[in-house]
């Protein structure tokens with residue numbers, strides 16, 4: 001699958017098209033807190049931080065400092081400033097942080113974009129402190145959720161099955177780097193408070209899978225969605241199920257620095 005260029009169209013629509021309702025922000029803050037190491041404050045790496053949807057939230061939740069590492073300058077430039085956050089040019093394969101500096105790393109929908117996943121897993125192991133954890137919010141090809149928008153864009157599901165790694169492959173990848181399984185949680189989040197709001201957001205095409213769909217399929221799907229949204233009598237919230245995988249660095253595997 002051709003890599004998605006976030007410095008192309010995506011960075012111009014992502015922050016608006018993927019903005020989170022307040023309820024959803026709280027859902028994720030609780031999910032991250034439940035699986036993070038217990039001590040506070042935590043130094044956090046937001047790897048593939050994009051427009052910083054979660055980066056300030058991580059600082060507020062865990063006390064900071066937080067490093068948002070992101071290869072796309074267009075995405076990085078959209079991010080809001082926060083006193084405990086630093087946004088850095090970098091990527092999963094080359095994280096611009098010293099050894100053993102982070103207690104927690106978040107990979108929120110970034111894993112499937114890595115060009116060299118084993119190199120990224122080794123980098124995570126390098127920058128984590130002993131007992132550090134990795135939270136991976138991803139879709140897994142063998143655990144595809146039933147997503148409303150897939151019904152409107154019939155090719156999307158197949159594209160995502162080819163784009164996302166399977167859960168066993170992901171576990172093997174990270175186990176080889178000394179990161180072992182802790183938990184797999186299915187998180188239900190509010191995607192939009194109504195079908196109309198959902199349709200309005202999808203019109204921005206701020207999902208990288210859209211970059212692989214034909215213009216004809218996109219237009220047809222958006223038209224069908226707009227028709228259904230126009231027929232909505234009372235607001236019908238749209239929910240989304242996704243996986244949050246938690247891994248931990250085996251203490252014996254951590255780099256020696258403190």
Ligand SMILES: C[S@@+](CC[C@H](N)C(=O)[O-])C[C@H]1O[C@@H](n2cnc3c(N)ncnc32)[C@H](O)[C@@H]1O
Pocket residue numbers: 006018047048049050051052053054069070071072075090091092093107108109110113114115208
């Ligand atoms: C779907 S966005 C997710 C952004 C953010 N985590 C969020 O949830 O809003 C995927 C992000 O991964 C970034 N990305 C692409 N290749 C990457 C790599 N090799 N390492 C780290 N991030 C990468 C993209 O530039 C993009 O900002």
